[in-house]
Amino acid sequence: MSALVQRRAWPADLREPGRDLVLELVVDGRVRAGRLVAGALHLLDDDPELPALAALAVEPGAVVVGHRAGRRAVVRRADGTFAKVARRSAARRALARLAAVDALLADAPAAAPARPEVVEADPGVGVVVLAAAEGTPLDEVVARGSAEECRRAGLLLGRALSVLATAGPAPTAGDGAWPSHTLEDEAATTRRWTSAAAAAGVLGPGEAAALAARQERALAALAALPAAERVPAHRDLHEGQVLVRSDGVALLDWDTAALADPAADAANLLAHLDRLAAAPPCGRTTGRRRVVAAAAGLQAGLREGGHPSTTDPAGAARTDVLREVASVRLVAVHAFRRRPWVPG
Known part of the structure; x- marks a missing residue:
């Protein structure tokens, strides 16, 4: 075979x-x-x-x-x-x-x-x-680097996201090259993934019901958020999309770039880092510290760069809500990967 x-x-x-x-x-x-x-x-x-x-x-x-x-x-x-x-x-x-x-x-x-x-x-x-892009993937930095290197990587990324979100002149939602991704779109995408995971049978016993309940709480909090002006965003930001360089970062796969909630990119990355912190080799204390350092660096870089999510008094709470929505979606996405097809 x-x-x-x-x-x-x-x-x-x-x-x-x-x-x-x-x-x-x-x-x-x-x-x-x-x-x-x-x-x-x-x-x-x-x-x-x-x-x-x-x-x-x-x-x-x-x-x-x-x-x-x-x-x-x-x-x-x-x-x-x-x-x-x-x-x-x-x-x-x-x-x-x-x-x-x-x-x-x-x-x-x-x-x-x-x-x-x-x-x-x-x-x-x-x-x-x-062309081949230069830099070290963020997931490799978190897996092998020191806590200080991880914090620095997060700091560079936070500064880069701040420039992206505040660069001008700002595009308009009517521009076909910059589609608009709303909070309603975020909710719909999350529901599609959780529904697909439930239908495919890749969630464990009782997991589908628990995930559905968690999703309803998260989406209720999402629906309650006040309106915010959307900003340019990468919109698929995770540790594999970030290449860390000596003087900044490169971001890969801009295929889903859009005008999105100001907290969207940071929240999505933080949700991925949460998963990374719980998985080997980061599931140990030293690994978790590196993930925490990267997340702290990201937040510091966003503040330093004047990112809209940090200048809004409710920005931290907004980020937490979108982070939880992304985390719910990631449970469904990764459920497909953790239950492999077994030839037999």
Whole structure:
């Protein structure tokens, strides 16, 4: 039998929850996409939704490093660049978002987050090629660095998010390159994920009911928040998206950048750090201290940079509410990954 390891899993369709899954697997050392349909695993030899992937994957020296069937794939090419393959509409949106972020930060101070450099692009076939980004992933800093290094990483990130949120002239919600992500959108996204996890049966006994109750409390608190002016945000900020450099940070994957609640980015990252603190190797006292140091640095950087979430007297409470909503969603997201498909 081939050596098979599940890396990641997603619901087949968030809009129609069920038991079918999309899987990212490693088969004999090679990343492969698969689908779990009616309990049966189907490995994909090609991906009709991503027709450009086949040619990229067989280039000399190319390695597929990620593949979510029908949605996206990433290929590391022999020259060190990364080819992102997506549906044509998604590739166009990704290019538009990067261009919008570059325009917003064109005259921003040095603390602004660095962005991936587009080497070439062919949105007609759904391909965007990016230069390799320099820096150490935040999760590696937290796993191996000192508490002071973790705090410094958080500080640099907080300063960068402050520049992003306050750069001007501010985009408007009517600009197609800057969609608006509301608190209602945040609630709807969270409900889709928890509903999908319940329908797929990936939550443990009693966990679905407990998560549903926790979600209702979190979403009630979210609905009670007063209105706040939305600001430019990365909108998918977690420890794997942050590269720490000597003089700042780079942020990857701006595909979901939007005008969002001022507390959204910090809250999302803090929710991810909460999970990281509870998991090996950070689940030990020294590891938790490093996570706490990174979170403290982030908050300090936000304050130092005058981030809108810190200038609002209710900003801390607002961040706590959005952090809990993100934490609820992450329980559902990670439930798909912790209950692997077992060949048999």
